[in-house]
Amino acid sequence: MGALGDGPIGGLADPTAGPMLLQLAGEFATPEVKARVWDAADDQAEPDWDPELGEFTLGFGLDEPHPRGQLNARAMAGWVCRPGAWSAIFNEPNLHKFDEPTASGVDFPRVALSEARWDGNALHLAAHPQNGAVRGTTTEVTVTGLPSDGTWSIGGQSVDVIDGSTVVTLVADDKLVELRPINSTGG
Numbered sequence: 001m002g003a004l005g006d007g008p009i010g011g012l013a014d015p016t017a018g019p020m021l022l023q024l025a026g027e028f029a030t031p032e033v034k035a036r037v038w039d040a041a042d043d044q045a046e047p048d049w050d051p052e053l054g055e056f057t058l059g060f061g062l063d064e065p066h067p068r069g070q071l072n073a074r075a076m077a078g079w080v081c082r083p084g085a086w087s088a089i090f091n092e093p094n095l096h097k098f099d100e101p102t103a104s105g106v107d108f109p110r111v112a113l114s115e116a117r118w119d120g121n122a123l124h125l126a127a128h129p130q131n132g133a134v135r136g137t138t139t140e141v142t143v144t145g146l147p148s149d150g151t152w153s154i155g156g157q158s159v160d161v162i163d164g165s166t167v168v169t170l171v172a173d174d175k176l177v178e179l180r181p182i183n184s185t186g187g
Helices: 017-028 031-044 069-080 085-091
Strands: 047-050 055-058 102-104 111-118 123-129 138-144 150-154 157-161 166-171 177-181
Touching (some): 055 069
Antiparallel strands (some): 150 177
């Protein structure tokens, strides 16, 4: 098992060491070691799921009424990262990301975007509901920085893009939809 050995993994309830270990497991560990670290976190880091808020958090032994966002953000970076992903943000930055289409005006925390990715031809969007009461409801998102004006399509519906901008309606159902041009008038 490498540096972690075969014994129990300690320190995950420590608000200093725990988030760092969880983040580093995402960046450097094999899938097997990462799974072992996160299994240990189930016992030590005080995981909690609030279905009303739609939030999963870790308490890290702090006995506080609200979990600390910075600690949870570090830990969750380790949960979602594949090896090398965190360092790639700094060593292989996407310098064009600020020139690409951007979704804003998200009704967070009621709705979150679980995906907002531009592939050069289409903007892929998925709206995640905060909880079951929100699932299936609609929300509007403003999209700016689109490369051309004209008629675009999302989820089978036409939308007009003027000056590279439009407002789209999304259903909070985790389903991926694409905003793509139907025709273009330049822009």
